[in-house]
Amino acid sequence: MKSPLTAALIIANALSASAVDFTKEVKPIFNQKCYACHAVSKGKTKVDLALDTPERLAEVIKPGGQIIPGDPAKSSLLTSCKLPDDDDDSMPPKGKNRLTPAELITLETWIKEGASMTGGAAPPVAAAPPAAAPTTGGTQSWTSNDGKAIQATFMGLQGDGVLLKMAGNGETFLVPLARLSADSQAQAKAAK
């Protein structure tokens, strides 16, 4: 078990480390390695899986989908990309045009960071209405004051911090309110 202090540092790092940018880093991988068979724009959506439009990606990136935000190990899209060439379920199939180790790390990091389609340099989800915040439970998106997003469940306020349970590994962290975006601070205060 990690001490609360270590845990707070880890989350602080997670929120401040430079996030993977979906448009600049992830989309090009999908484009080069997957669109040939999984893109609406190419008219090829094998197993009804498309990775090229936000609408179709939203069907993929969700709990129970092929990409589970915060949980790379359970994200079948990533695990199928990691399978050996001769595995029948490996993606892309038949050992052709497989992902490089660097591309796998990019995908894994992006998923770990919450698989945001607006992450990286893009502004935080400012467009999202200050949702009639659910008072209990439920995974929500939280953004840091420099625009990084994580998926976590609100567990309570403590001093100047908010207790968040990470969607991925279920660990709970105390995040200083000052590290969160104005929207997320409001979300935390509304949730208490």
Ligand code: HEC
């Ligand atoms: C040459 C065509 C081709 C390419 C390229 C390709 N796929 Fe696939 N993909 C398929 C086919 C065909 C299936 C169905 C496989 C099966 O049923 O055996 C599939 C199935 C999948 C599935 C399982 C979907 C489900 O049922 O949940 C995932 C996830 C997936 N692909 C991800 C990817 C990713 C990610 C890439 C790029 C890194 C990729 N694929 C590239 C042809 C392709």
